[in-house]
Amino acid sequence: MTQPRTYRAVGLTLRKRLAGEADVIATMLTREHGKLDVLARGARRLTSKLMGHFEPLTLLRVAVARGRALDVISEAEVITAFQSVKTGYQTTARALYVAELVDGFSAESNANPALFDLTLQTLNAIAEQPMSDLPLRHFDLRLLDLSGFLPELYCCIDCGAELEPERHRYAAGAGGTLCPDCAPPDTLIRPLSLPALKVLRLLHRTAQPAGLPSLNIPAAVQNEVHSALSATLQYWLDRPVQSQRFLDATKSA
Numbered sequence: 001m002t003q004p005r006t007y008r009a010v011g012l013t014l015r016k017r018l019a020g021e022a023d024v025i026a027t028m029l030t031r032e033h034g035k036l037d038v039l040a041r042g043a044r045r046l047t048s049k050l051m052g053h054f055e056p057l058t059l060l061r062v063a064v065a066r067g068r069a070l071d072v073i074s075e076a077e078v079i080t081a082f083q084s085v086k087t088g089y090q091t092t093a094r095a096l097y098v099a100e101l102v103d104g105f106s107a108e109s110n111a112n113p114a115l116f117d118l119t120l121q122t123l124n125a126i127a128e129q130p131m132s133d134l135p136l137r138h139f140d141l142r143l144l145d146l147s148g149f150l151p152e153l154y155c156c157i158d159c160g161a162e163l164e165p166e167r168h169r170y171a172a173g174a175g176g177t178l179c180p181d182c183a184p185p186d187t188l189i190r191p192l193s194l195p196a197l198k199v200l201r202l203l204h205r206t207a208q209p210a211g212l213p214s215l216n217i218p219a220a221v222q223n224e225v226h227s228a229l230s231a232t233l234q235y236w237l238d239r240p241v242q243s244q245r246f247l248d249a250t251k252s253a
């Protein structure tokens with residue numbers, strides 16, 4: 001069956017790069033078709049009706065024509081530019097962190113509507129709770145889950161035994177929690193406190209960031225949760241998360 005020559009989608013721009021004299025190639029996460037690179041011809045011309053539409057973190061309704069190398073935007077309408085997250089450094093840094101990870105974990109042309117919805121819900125949560133890191137940690141864990149990399153949080157990933165309270169450790173590269181008796185080779189094992197494990201389980205049980213309880217989690221526990229998730233993300237990405245440095249810089253500023 002031949003594919004139609006044009007298609008429509010709702011997509012979020014994750015990043016853009018410049019091409020030719022006035023073109024833009026945008027990487028978008030679409031609900032219908034997964035991650036796509038699309039060419040927006042003339043989008044850098046002041047006179048173009050596409051001008052400014054492909055800034056990162058813009059939600060668009062697009063019509064796209066299939067092209068030989070890249071698909072080409074024929075129409076684009078901005079649904080929201082998420083101005084509420086772009087007004088401050090910290091919220092912008094948080095939103096760019098989300099965009100980088102979604103980009104890193106999404107496969108080209110592989111639709112994952114739940115991941116698309118999670119991404120928009122997380123951007124809204126960042127706007128609503130600009131000083132909280134909890135929506136990002138929820139995002140980290142749900143992203144891993146929706147990408148097929150959810151770390152084990154209840155049993156030992158080596159022997160399968162159910163974890164007993166206070167008798168567990170965490171190994172990002174091995175896939176999650178370990179009992180004290182197991183030590184798979186070539187694995188970096190770190191301690192994980194019971195409160196941190198409980199926060200991870202809570203994040204996993206919470207379907208949407210809007211459903212996150214307003215918890216007062218001690219900074220040390222938050223750091224532990226962040227460190228375990230960030231090691232897991234880095235393991236699967238096979239590189240550090242670039243925007244984390246920007247995010248850290250906004251916090252110490």
Ligand SMILES: [Zn+2]
Nearest residue numbers: 156159179182
């Ligand atoms: Zn074990």
